[in-house]
Amino acid sequence: MDFLASTHLHITTWVIALILFFVALATAKPKVVHMILRLDYLLILITGIALFIDGMALDMGMLYGLKLIAGLLVIAMMEMTLVKKSKGKPYTTFLILVFVFFFIALFLGFKLPMGINFLA
Template identity: 85%
Template sequence: MDFLASTHLHITTWIVALILFLVALAMANPKVVHMILRLDYLLIIITGVALFMKGMDYGEGMLYGLKFIAGLLVIGMMEMTLVKKTKGKPYTTFLVLVFVFFLITLFLGFKLPMGINFLA
């Protein structure tokens, strides 16, 4: 479980997901990329749960819970954006929500004790 609770593994999975999401948005028919992205969602959730359980040792369970919920909202909005795009419906609102929730999740992730302190 220590390997899954690695911050670097979690960051790698969501960077790959962000790249795949942008590639899928740029493609006309993103079926294969969308399926790979769904697999990456699972990896993000698995590593996120492992980090959440490890984060309970720091005594800031509520903030880690909020980060977990914000991360799930990012994944949900990414999925909704791609499904709306595939169906040919307007998806701008969901795209904006992806980036809003992503920024909230990044802020919480870097603020919490297991995050990377850029100012140190």
């Protein structure tokens, strides 16, 4: 479980997901990229849940729970954005929500004890 609960592995998976998300938004027929992105969602969830379980030992369960919910909302909004785009419907609201929830999850992730402290 130590390998899955690695902060660097989790950050790597969501950076790859962001790259794939923007590639899928930019392409006209993103079916293959979208399926790879869905596989990456699973990796994000596995590593995120492993980090959540490890974070429960630090007596900050509520903040880690809020980070988990924000991360789930990021994934949900990314998926809804791509589905709306593929159906030809307006998707800008969901795209804005992706960024809002992403910055909430990013802030909580770096603020919590298992995150990376940029100011140290």
